[in-house]
Structures are given as structure tokens and as C-alpha cells.
Amino acid sequence: MDMHHIAVAVIIWAxxxxxxxxxxxxxxxxxxxxxxxxxxxxxxxxxxxxxxxVNDDYCDCADGSDEPGTAACPNGHFYCANLxxxxxxxxxxxxxxxxxxxxxxxxxxxxxxxxxxxxxxxGQKERAELEERMRRLNEGLLMKRQxxxxxxxxxxxxxxxxxxxxxxxxxxxxxxxxxRKRKTEAEALKEAALAAAxxxxxPEEPRSPIRAEISxxxxxxxxxxxxxxxxxxxxxxxxxxxxxxxxxEESPKDPEARDPATENDPDxxxxxxxxxxxxxxxxxxxxxxxxxxxxxxxxxxxxxIDFGSEREFLFLLGRCFQxxxxxxxxxxxxxxxxxxxSQAGTEVLLGKWDAWGGPKDNPYGMMKYDRGEPCWQDxxxxxxxx
Numbered sequence: 001m002d003m004h005h006i007a008v009a010v011i012i013w014a015x016x017x018x019x020x021x022x023x024x025x026x027x028x029x030x031x032x033x034x035x036x037x038x039x040x041x042x043x044x045x046x047x048x049x050x051x052x053x054v055n056d057d058y059c060d061c062a063d064g065s066d067e068p069g070t071a072a073c074p075n076g077h078f079y080c081a082n083l084x085x086x087x088x089x090x091x092x093x094x095x096x097x098x099x100x101x102x103x104x105x106x107x108x109x110x111x112x113x114x115x116x117x118x119x120x121x122x123g124q125k126e127r128a129e130l131e132e133r134m135r136r137l138n139e140g141l142l143m144k145r146q147x148x149x150x151x152x153x154x155x156x157x158x159x160x161x162x163x164x165x166x167x168x169x170x171x172x173x174x175x176x177x178x179x180r181k182r183k184t185e186a187e188a189l190k191e192a193a194l195a196a197a198x199x200x201x202x203p204e205e206p207r208s209p210i211r212a213e214i215s216x217x218x219x220x221x222x223x224x225x226x227x228x229x230x231x232x233x234x235x236x237x238x239x240x241x242x243x244x245x246x247x248x249e250e251s252p253k254d255p256e257a258r259d260p261a262t263e264n265d266p267d268x269x270x271x272x273x274x275x276x277x278x279x280x281x282x283x284x285x286x287x288x289x290x291x292x293x294x295x296x297x298x299x300x301x302x303x304x305i306d307f308g309s310e311r312e313f314l315f316l317l318g319r320c321f322q323x324x325x326x327x328x329x330x331x332x333x334x335x336x337x338x339x340x341x342s343q344a345g346t347e348v349l350l351g352k353w354d355a356w357g358g359p360k361d362n363p364y365g366m367m368k369y370d371r372g373e374p375c376w377q378d379x380x381x382x383x384x385x386x
Contacts, residue, residue, distance in 0.1 A: 023055075023068075023069075024055060024068070024069030024106075024109070025055070025068035025069030025070075025077075025078040025079050025092075025095070025106075026068045026069075026079050027079045027081075027087070030043075030068075030079075033065070034054065034068075036051060037051055038050065038051060039051055040053070040054050040066060042060075042061035042062070042063060042065050042066060043061070043063055043065040044061070044062065044063040044065065046061065046062050046063070047060065047061055047062070049061070049066060053066060054066050054067075055067060055068065055069045055070055056070075057070045057071075057072050058072055059072040059073035059074075059076070061073070063075065064076030064077075064092065067092065068092070069095070070092065070095060070096075071092050071093050071094070071095040071096060071097070072092070073092055074092070074093060075092075076091075076092030077089040077090065077091065077092060078090050078091070078092050078094070078095050078102075078107055080101070080102030080103070080104065080106055080107060081102075081104060081106060082102060082103050082104050082119045083104060083119055084119040084120040084122075084123040085103050085104075085119035085120070085122045085123040085126070086123075086126070090102065090107060094107060095107050095108075096108055096109070096110050096111040097111070098111050098112060098113045099113065100113055100115035100116075102115075103117065103118045103119040103122050104117045104119050105117055144312055147312045147313075147314075147315050148310045148311065148312045150314075150315050151307060151308075151310070151311035151312055151313070151314035151315055152311065154314050154315070154317075155303075155311055155314060158299065158302070158303055159303070161299065162296065162299050162300065162303065165292065165295060165296050165299065166296060168292060169289070169292050169293065169296060172285065172288065172289050172292060173289070175285055176282070176285055176286065176289060179278065179281055179282040179285055180282060182278050182281075182282075183275075183278040183279055183282050185278075186271070186274045186275040186277075186278040186279075187275050187278075189271045189274065189275070190271045190272055190274070190275040192271070193265070193267050193268040193270075193271035193272070194268055194271075194272075196265075196267070196268065197265040197267075197268040302317065302335075305317075305335055305353075306355070306356060307335075308364055309364075313334070313364065316334035316335065317334070317335055319333070319334065320332065320333040320336075321333075327342060327343045328340050328341065328342055328343075329341045330350075334353070334367065335353045336352070336353055337349060337350075337351065337352045337353065337369065338350040338351050338369050338372075348372075348373050349372050349373045350369065350372045350373070351369025351370050351371060351372035352369060352370065352371045352372070353367070353369055354368045354369060354370045354371075355368050356368065
């Protein structure tokens with residue numbers, strides 16, 4: 001009875017040995033092509049051969065499918081099971097060449113090489129590396145989520161700031177209209193006060209024609225009048241007013257140049273001070289409005305920048321980073337500019353922010369800066385920073 005059991009076991013072992021010899025070097029997905037039968041059909045369907053010729057170290061099929069476990073076919077492939085690690089295929093020419101290509105040593109089943117099974121150690125190392133990569137990936141995703149939330153907060157703050165500035169600009173525009181009207185009215189009052197302070201002189205009475213008559217028979221007639229004699233009859237007050245007016249015309253914008261007549265006239269003095277105040281207030285408000293418009297344009301330009309699909313790069317706005325390479329210090333200010341500074345203190349603009357320059361599958365993987373200062377006899381610089 002025992003001998004019978006032993007004989008059966010030997011037969012089963014021999015069948016398994018033959019089958020394992022026949023299907024060596026194939027993956028589980030290809031086992032259906034290598035079932036034990038009378039004949040074997042090449043996988044490309046080009047030839048039908050006896051099954052005994054599979055893995056007989058002679059290449060019968062053009063695609064090398066009859067020799068998956070030997071080096072007979074130059075275009076064949078051997079499958080490394082590598083239990084505990086990653087399975088893969090190798091060229092059939094590497095089978096039994098004395099070099100361990102599979103971590104389980106299955107490719108050197110009939111060579112002098114003594115291959116140790118290192119698949120378990122390799123698998124443990126790869127799993128540890130994979131776990132570390134997953135840990136870093138999770139940390140990166142968490143950081144990205146935080147940056148997206150931070151970017152959303154900053155975006156809302158900037159939008160609110162822009163809305164507030166635009167409201168201030170509207171209010172200031174209304175104030176400018178009021179100040180312009182006030183200036184016009186103040187200058188009109190000033191002109192009226194000045195006219196009142198300097199009334200027009202009375203019209204000059206016509207001279208008697210007798211004064212200019214000359215008797216040819218009168219030998220005692222006076223000498224002819226000179227041009228300077230006419231000034232004697234000119235009103236002294238009119239002459240003084242004319243001279244003052246000439247001085248005002250020479251320096252109309254000089255607030256310090258005051259006419260004594262207006263200084264002594266409280267109404268004229270108050271009107272001039274009111275006009276000067278109106279002009280100064282208008283000028284101050286116009287300058288403030290120009291600065292405000294410039295600030296609004298700068299903020300609108302910043303908000304128009306592409307900060308990522310979820311604005312995850314908005315946190316970089318306003319920040320700068322320095323890199324020291326050899327004798328140069330590079331300052332990178334994302335969405336602004338990149339400069340290079342030598343140890344001697346000379347700073348060169350390498351480029352100003354232009355756009356993202358990454359490939360289609362990763363457009364935010366690289367920044368593009370252009371319009372940098374050109375090198376000698378070179379066009380303006382173009383810098384790609386990733």
C-alpha cells in the first residue's frame with residue numbers, strides 16, 4: 001500500500017516537473033497558450049508544432065513564443081515572477097548567461113551562477129520608498145490645500161481693497177468737481193475785488209486848443225513843448241496803478257507779490273487768500289486722485305495675473321528669494337522680476353515677469369521672465385525659471 005502511494009507521488013511530481021519545464025518563463029496571463037496537449041500553436045498563429053518542442057532550446061516560431069524559457073530565440077522574452085517584488089520581462093538572450101537578472105534567480109536555472117533570491121529585500125525597500133513618497137505627497141497636498149485657502153483669503157482681501165479704492169476714487173471725483181467750481185467762483189470774486197480796489201481813473205479832460213496855438217506875429221511865444229512836458233499833466237495815481245499792474249503781470253503766480261492797495265483793502269485781501277486756498281486745495285486733490293488711480297491700476301494688474309487653477313501661487317506675490325551661485329547673488333521675486341548682483345555691488349535686471357512657460361501637461365511648472373538687460377551684442381534677455 002505504501003509503495004503504491006509512493007509511486008503515485010513520483011508520477012505527480014514528474015508531471016509537475018515536466019509541466020514546469022515546459023511553461024518556464026511565461027506569465028500567468030499567457031498560461032492559456034501553453035496547456036499540455038499534442039500540438040502548440042505559435043502565438044502569432046504562423047505555425048503549429050508538437051508540444052514537445054516548446055522550451056526545447058530550439059526556435060521554431062517566428063515570434064519566439066515556443067521558447068519563453070530558453071535563450072534559443074533572439075526576439076523572445078523571459079518572464080521573471082519575482083515573488084515579493086515587481087515581476088518583469090527580460091530578453092531571452094539573458095537566460096542562463098551567468099548573470100542574475102531576475103531577483104528570484106529564475107533566469108539562471110541551468111547555469112553556473114549561484115543566484116540568491118533578493119526579491120523580499122527589494123520589495124521591502126521599494127515599499128518603504130513608496131511609503132515615504134506617499135507621506136511627502138500627502139504633506140504636499142495638505143500644504144497645497146492650505147495655500148489654496150490662504151490664496152482665497154488674500155484674493156478676497158485684494159478684491160475688497162480694490163472695491164474700497166474705487167469707491168474712494170468716486171468720492172474724490174465728486175470732490176474734484178466741487179473744488180473746480182469753487183476755484184472758478186473764488187477767482188471770479190478775486191477779480192471783482194481787485195477791480196474794486198483799483199477803480200478806473202476818471203477820463204482825462206480835453207486840453208484847451210489855445211495852449212497849443214502859436215502866433216507867428218508874437219515874438220515872445222514860449223518854446224515848443226517837449227514830450228516830457230505832457231507827463232506833468234498825467235494823473236499821478238493812474239501812473240502808480242499802471243506800474244503796479246505791470247508788476248502783477250510779470251509775476252501773476254507769485255502769492256507773495258502783494259499790491260499795497262489790496263493789502264489795505266480787507267475785502268480784496270480776503271478774496272485773494274480764498275482764491276489761493278481754492279487753487280491749492282484743487283491741486284492737492286488732483287495729485288491725490290492721480291496717485292489713487294495709479295494704485296488702482298497696479299492692483300488691477302496684480303489681480304489679472306494667473307496665480308494657478310486654484311490661485312495656489314498667490315502666496316508668492318510680494319515675496320522674494322535669494323540664491324547664491326559663485327560670485328553672484330540672484331534675487332527671484334515671483335510675478336515681478338529676477339536680478340543678478342555681483343560681489344562688487346553691480347546689479348543687473350535679468351528679466352521681468354511675463355507669463356507661465358511650462359508644457360501643456362504642466363503649464364505651471366515654469367515661469368517666464370523677459371525684457372531683461374541684454375548682454376554685450378545680444379538681444380534682451382529671456383529667463384525660464386522652474
